[in-house]
Amino acid sequence: MILTPLALAALGLSSPQFENDPVALTPHPVEQALESWEEKSGGSWRMRLQPETGAARFLYGQALPMGYLPASDEAWFELGREALNDAFDLFLIHDSTLVDSEVKFLDLSRIGTSDKFSVEFAQAKDGIPVFRGTANALFDAQGRLLSLDSNALPGVENLNTAPIADPYVSGQSAMRAFIGEHGQRPEALLFPKLTIIGHLANKMRTPRLTWAVELRAGSNTVQPVGEILYVAADDTSGEILHRRSLIHNQNLSGHAEAWASPGTLPDMSSNPEVLFPMGFMDVTSSAGNTTADINGDFSIPYSGSSNVDLTFQFRGPLARVLDSSGAEHSLTQSFQPGVNANATLNANKTAADTAEANAYRGMIDFNNWIKYIDPSDTKMDFQVTANVNLSSTCNAYYNGSSINFYANGGGCNNTSYSTVVAHEEGHWANDRYGSYNGSDGFGEGNADVYGNFIYDNPITGEYFFTSGGYVRTALNNRQYCGDGNGGCYGQVHTDGEVLMGALWKVRARMNTTYGNAAGDLLADTLHSAWMNAYNDGSIHSIIEEHWLALDDNDGNIFNGTPNYTDIDLGFRDQGFPGVDLQLIDIAHTVLPDTQNEAGPYVVNAQISSWIGASISGAEVVYSVNDGPESTLSMTNTSGSDWTTSIPGQISPAKVSYRIEAHDSAGNNVNDPFVGDHSFIIGVVTQLHFNDFEGTGDEGWSHGQVATQDDWQRGAPQGTSGTNSWGVAWEDPGSAFSGTKCWANDLGNSGFNGSYAPDVDNWLESPAIDCSGAFGVKLRFQQWLSVEQGVYDHAKILVNGNVAWQNPQGSHTQDTSWTGQEIDISQWADNNSNVKIRFTLDSDGGLELGGWAIDDFELLTIDGVPGGSNTITLQGPTAATVGSTVTYTISSAPASSPFWLAWSTSNNGQVFQGHSFDLSAPMFVAFTGTTDAAGMASMTSPPLSASSAGRSVWLEVACRSAGQWTDSNAVNLTIQ
Numbered sequence: 001m002i003l004t005p006l007a008l009a010a011l012g013l014s015s016p017q018f019e020n021d022p023v024a025l026t027p028h029p030v031e032q033a034l035e036s037w038e039e040k041s042g043g044s045w046r047m048r049l050q051p052e053t054g055a056a057r058f059l060y061g062q063a064l065p066m067g068y069l070p071a072s073d074e075a076w077f078e079l080g081r082e083a084l085n086d087a088f089d090l091f092l093i094h095d096s097t098l099v100d101s102e103v104k105f106l107d108l109s110r111i112g113t114s115d116k117f118s119v120e121f122a123q124a125k126d127g128i129p130v131f132r133g134t135a136n137a138l139f140d141a142q143g144r145l146l147s148l149d150s151n152a153l154p155g156v157e158n159l160n161t162a163p164i165a166d167p168y169v170s171g172q173s174a175m176r177a178f179i180g181e182h183g184q185r186p187e188a189l190l191f192p193k194l195t196i197i198g199h200l201a202n203k204m205r206t207p208r209l210t211w212a213v214e215l216r217a218g219s220n221t222v223q224p225v226g227e228i229l230y231v232a233a234d235d236t237s238g239e240i241l242h243r244r245s246l247i248h249n250q251n252l253s254g255h256a257e258a259w260a261s262p263g264t265l266p267d268m269s270s271n272p273e274v275l276f277p278m279g280f281m282d283v284t285s286s287a288g289n290t291t292a293d294i295n296g297d298f299s300i301p302y303s304g305s306s307n308v309d310l311t312f313q314f315r316g317p318l319a320r321v322l323d324s325s326g327a328e329h330s331l332t333q334s335f336q337p338g339v340n341a342n343a344t345l346n347a348n349k350t351a352a353d354t355a356e357a358n359a360y361r362g363m364i365d366f367n368n369w370i371k372y373i374d375p376s377d378t379k380m381d382f383q384v385t386a387n388v389n390l391s392s393t394c395n396a397y398y399n400g401s402s403i404n405f406y407a408n409g410g411g412c413n414n415t416s417y418s419t420v421v422a423h424e425e426g427h428w429a430n431d432r433y434g435s436y437n438g439s440d441g442f443g444e445g446n447a448d449v450y451g452n453f454i455y456d457n458p459i460t461g462e463y464f465f466t467s468g469g470y471v472r473t474a475l476n477n478r479q480y481c482g483d484g485n486g487g488c489y490g491q492v493h494t495d496g497e498v499l500m501g502a503l504w505k506v507r508a509r510m511n512t513t514y515g516n517a518a519g520d521l522l523a524d525t526l527h528s529a530w531m532n533a534y535n536d537g538s539i540h541s542i543i544e545e546h547w548l549a550l551d552d553n554d555g556n557i558f559n560g561t562p563n564y565t566d567i568d569l570g571f572r573d574q575g576f577p578g579v580d581l582q583l584i585d586i587a588h589t590v591l592p593d594t595q596n597e598a599g600p601y602v603v604n605a606q607i608s609s610w611i612g613a614s615i616s617g618a619e620v621v622y623s624v625n626d627g628p629e630s631t632l633s634m635t636n637t638s639g640s641d642w643t644t645s646i647p648g649q650i651s652p653a654k655v656s657y658r659i660e661a662h663d664s665a666g667n668n669v670n671d672p673f674v675g676d677h678s679f680i681i682g683v684v685t686q687l688h689f690n691d692f693e694g695t696g697d698e699g700w701s702h703g704q705v706a707t708q709d710d711w712q713r714g715a716p717q718g719t720s721g722t723n724s725w726g727v728a729w730e731d732p733g734s735a736f737s738g739t740k741c742w743a744n745d746l747g748n749s750g751f752n753g754s755y756a757p758d759v760d761n762w763l764e765s766p767a768i769d770c771s772g773a774f775g776v777k778l779r780f781q782q783w784l785s786v787e788q789g790v791y792d793h794a795k796i797l798v799n800g801n802v803a804w805q806n807p808q809g810s811h812t813q814d815t816s817w818t819g820q821e822i823d824i825s826q827w828a829d830n831n832s833n834v835k836i837r838f839t840l841d842s843d844g845g846l847e848l849g850g851w852a853i854d855d856f857e858l859l860t861i862d863g864v865p866g867g868s869n870t871i872t873l874q875g876p877t878a879a880t881v882g883s884t885v886t887y888t889i890s891s892a893p894a895s896s897p898f899w900l901a902w903s904t905s906n907n908g909q910v911f912q913g914h915s916f917d918l919s920a921p922m923f924v925a926f927t928g929t930t931d932a933a934g935m936a937s938m939t940s941p942p943l944s945a946s947s948a949g950r951s952v953w954l955e956v957a958c959r960s961a962g963q964w965t966d967s968n969a970v971n972l973t974i975q
Contacts (some may be wrong), residue, residue, distance in 0.1 A: 053205050059149075076119050080139075097157050101122045114552075118532050132151050133503050171191070174240070195212040246398075280367075319341065323352060323388055366450070373528045427447045453520075486540075491655060525551055551564070560667075615664075635687070651864040653681045653682065707760065730815060732817060759840065767834065774830065778822045836858075873968055881975070883943060898959075901922040901954070905918070
């Protein structure tokens with residue numbers, strides 16, 4: 001789009017410096033900041049943007065020495081601040097808004113990678129917290145910076161924190177909104193707290209001061225309600241700027257195809273109770289109190305000799321169970337000093353007491369799992385409260401202060417058991433670790449992951465219903481909908497299946513690689529480190545990059561990580577785009593169009609590994625005229641040289657092909673990276689060609705329907721950027737041929753290379769005469785970047801008819817010139833007035849680079865002169881002296897004479913008005929008559945010594961009803 005200077009001329013002023021001001025002409029300062037960062041750090045880094053703020057979200061890829069190794073938490077915090085200050089131009093986080101939060105040692109050496117330190121900061125202004133405002137610095141054990149990650153809000157330091165709105169009035173606004181949404185008055189309304197949030201408006205997130213008001217209702221109903229409403233405090237509008245649900249329920253959905261197994265089933269007759277140790281349970285007595293250890297063992301010092309009554313309930317420093325149906329289960333038992341004895345709770349195995357035991361066991365299992373992975377992790381070291389046997393049925397939920405489970409009934413078992421308990425406590429963990437429970441399914445999906453990983457079972461809520469089945473499974477095929485498309489399945493539990501499935505598939509792949517125990521520990525450890533090091537709160541492809549940053553063991557992400565393949569393929573299994581490291585390099589010159597029908601078409605490539613692995617194999621996958629694909633193995637002739645040959649094809653034909661290479665480390669790369677190369681076999685008749693190198697526009701025209709016409713002809717400037725939504729684009733740095741092309745915004749002075757919002761413009765060819773031409777095709781070179789077709793539209797029209805448009809569900813982001821061929825015969829054949837129009841229209845946000853086109857051509861493709869090759873000749877292409885060769889023919893005229901001719905070349909000739917493939921002179925090697933099916937076979941005598949070293953071409957000629965027909969040509973080499 002054009003960057004228009006301020007209208008100072010209207011005031012009689014001028015601003016000559018503005019047009020050349022590099023700041024004014026640079027719309028993506030964060031991209032420039034990355035270049036500066038790389039220059040200072042001396043390496044290549046990867047960056048992901050925070051789409052709604054325009055600042056960096058995640059920076060990783062190298063190991064940057066920071067000058068010293070901290071010896072205390074205070075020093076680690078100081079080092080983290082230094083790193084974030086150095087990266088201020090990327091993350092835009094002011095140091096005054098950072099609050100020291102936690103230094104965490106990540107013990108990753110035990111899974112084969114390197115130990116790391118995570119330094120976490122919260123964000124606040126004048127003591128007022130920023131909701132989900134966090135920044136994390138990741139260092140290796142030598143104090144080198146590995147990554148920076150931020151959910152913090154730029155601009156908080158400039159926010160006025162003096163509230164304009166009265167908290168009581170804001171509380172009333174929140175209550176009215178709560179009643180309007182839920183149809184009931186809140187049972188509890190907590191006093192508003194000042195909170196800063198990132199408010200999303202017009203696709204951008206900016207800091208706003210709010211009153212956070214917590215409201216709850218229906219605590220003992222089928223559908224309890226709890227919310228925090230964020231009411232504008234920086235004005236008196238009473239506007240609700242954000243809502244955060246505190247209730248996270250189980251969903252009544254599932255697929256009844258699983259066999260029940262012990263350990264994760266609910267309380268039911270086919271799954272009878274067994275004894276479990278009650279770890280960390282409080283034990284009280286008149287002689288003193290204690291807490292049992294992880295195994296349920298306890299000891300109270302006592303000097304007397306009389307028996308003492310000890311009392312046990314399902315409570316301790318890590319868990320407290322409350323029974324909504326009546327009094328909590330309690331056991332008081334007399335213990336004799338010096339004699340070990342068992343205290344067995346729930347001896348009668350009642351449904352109500354078993355629900356208490358299941359909840360307690362599940363909460364202790366949760367904490368034990370965390371401590372097993374990382375004994376220093378204290379995030380869940382608090383008393384988790386569970387309410388069991390609620391009077392309704394078929395549900396469980398977390399409300400911000402407790403996890404809650406319903407009694408059996410209504411076709412459901414009691415919901416207090418194993419994976420359901422882990423799921424609900426997982427919601428609590430999401431809050432405690434700073435990821436929270438967003439509306440796009442992240443909270444539900446990660447809560448499911450806790451249950452899956454803790455119990456090593458892909459199923460959540462197994463046998464939730466009395467009839468069987470389950471609530472969800474990580475073995476689902478729910479595919480990721482793409483960045484920015486969170487919540488695409490329309491239901492938060494269903495949306496969460498994407499994350500649940502991806503992380504389980506990563507774990508399953510690690511199990512295959514290392515075995516179940518080692519694979520589980522590796523996946524569990526990376527999950528724990530991820531929750532401690534980063535604060536992802538939505539399902540996004542950046543999650544994989546966070547896992548790879550944690551898995552990296554040498555400070556260079558570009559040579560892969562120890563578990564790159566398992567992590568990347570696990571995410572790809574669930575439809576994530578994956579992280580392409582391009583660990584194999586393929587250099588190949590694309591095959592040109594040809595009139596050679598005999599072939600072969602030799603494909604050569606130089607293939608090598610970036611990581612020192614050996615190239616284990618390569619293939620060429622090809623198709624003819626978009627038909628089924630065939631695969632040819634390539635041969636490694638020497639060093640990095642690989643070759644194979646595509647067999648000859650009857651013209652006219654289009655051959656599409658790609659090279660697929662593999663290395664000993666299991667990496668796979670294609671050339672081209674997306675799509676296929678192609679070449680034509682046949683005679684190309686050019687109806688029109690323009691490479692746009694002329695002195696004028698040569699009849700091409702362009703215009704504006706709305707906002708702006710930025711079509712330009714000239715040399716492209718290679719501008720690029722990443723817009724505020726984190727979507728990268730780049731324009732070509734040169735024309736495909738020559739120096740000029742047509743494009744939306746070439747990036748010249750006063751322009752930035754990107755199309756404008758709400759634009760609608762077009763470029764149209766002159767009228768092209770296609771009279772007498774049939775099978776007309778449009779062929780041109782394209783470099784296009786445009787937002788997905790739901791929002792922005794790039795189209796090609798032929799005389800007003802849409803011949804092509806960009807896809808609906810994904811952005812088009814070309815990074816090189818690509819050849820395009822479109823069949824326009826239905827509109828152009830035998831038409832003397834054909835016009836081709838390229839159009840672009842956009843919505844109000846997310847603009848990319850637009851069109852660039854070069855070497856525009858209209859053409860037809862016909863068979864190679866030399867005949868129609870209606871007969872099929874088959875037989876060997878190599879033979880030795882003294883052997884015989886046998887050839888067969890088919891598809892020839894029935895009961896007709898034929899001749900097998902040979903020649904030393906296949907440049908073609910005309911004989912008795914018919915074009916043959918072979919050149920003159922031709923010699924007859926065999927003659928005969930076809931059978932009633934138009935078939936025949938012929939065998940030569942032993943090949944003479946005089947034929948050694950010769951290469952000849954063979955072709956069949958057949959005459960029927962006075963007309964000649966011929967076959968394809970076959971090349972025979974005699975050794």
